[in-house]
Amino acid sequence: MPDLSSPDARLPPGVQVFERGWLSANNILMLGPDQAVLVDSGYATHASQTLALVQRALGARPLDLLVNTHLHSDHCGGNAALQARFPDLEVWIPPGEAQAVREWDEARLSYRPTGQQCPRFTFDALLAPGTEIELGGARWQVHAAPGHDPHAVILFEPHRRALISGDALWERGFGVVFPEMWGEPSFAEVGASLDLIAALEPQVVIPGHGRVFDDVDAALDVARQRLDAFVQSPQRHARHAVKVLLKFKLLERQRMTRGELDAWLAGASYLAQVHRIHGADTPIRGWVDSMLEELARAGALSMAGDLIIDAG
Secondary structure, eight states: OOOOSSOOTTSOTTEEEEOOOSSSOOEEEEEOSSOEEEEOOOOGGGHHHHHHHHHHHHTTOOOOEEEOSOOOHHHHTTHHHHHHHOTTOEEEEOGGGHHHHHHTOTTTTTHHHHTOOOOOOOOSEEOOTTOEEEETTEEEEEEEOOSSSTTOEEEEETTTTEEEEETSOBTTBOOOOHHHHTTOOOHHHHHHHHHHHHHHOOSEEEESSSOOBOOHHHHHHHHHHHHHHHHHOHHHHHHHHHHHHHHHHHHHHSEEEHHHHHHHHHHOHHHHHHHHHHOTTSOHHHHHHHHHHHHHHTTSEEEETTEEEEOO
16 A cells, blocks of 8 residues: 655645555545545545555544546546445535436447446536635636536645646546547547646646656647647557557456457447448458557567466
8 A cells, every 4th residue: 555654745734645566546535634535536446555555644533525527437437436435425526427427328428338337426517627625724716728528627736835736637648539530539638638737837746646746847748749649640649649558458367368359349339430440441350450569569468378367
């Protein structure tokens, strides 16, 4: 588990970051005098670890509020478990997919077409862009940050100039631009979100994945270079996106037979849609195999006969 004994002096008082890796998004715990808040809850298969991390930090206190920067499965997969553990917990989500959550439409929420898990949860209020909310005793601004996800928000605390960026900005890039995968132009929105972050002038960023960082200008430069490369070659972005989904599945399962992978591919309609748009000149099995081989050469997985094994 992450070490909770050394708070980061760059962050607002009471803020702790549980850096989780890549299957689960980072969790940000905010402990104020009257309120305990968690931002993002990780992936479903890590829910027991999320509960243990939160409970260890809270002690006898309850968790009062859970906030999601966006509703991809690695950011909200632990919501249901936290609601079950803390019956009075309030959950706030970005407004764009509120109706999909009410109806639990797993297609609109992306879980079914990506072949990912997310137990059903409910919500109590919306994170309206352009407003401020109190989280753990500090006031945080809510800003829309579309691109990676059209409904995502970021949170900014202007006193310490701390930014919770979700997947809009990492130290070495940003999250896959999912709408682009199925033909909805969104690279310009990524650029606009990066411009917004630059205008906020944060001094420290808590990303959705990876370590907390303070060289924000360097991170923005890397992100813009990466975005320019994707704009120049949408096919490159599409292959990157598919490799991310393949790697995510292997992180979840650890190992899969070819038959299990083929069954997952058959149910993951987003991948078939990306193939139709960006790889239709190659049969889908060969198209996917070429990306598995690239992941193997990069050391992200290994293949032994019929078995595909995640390399961590």
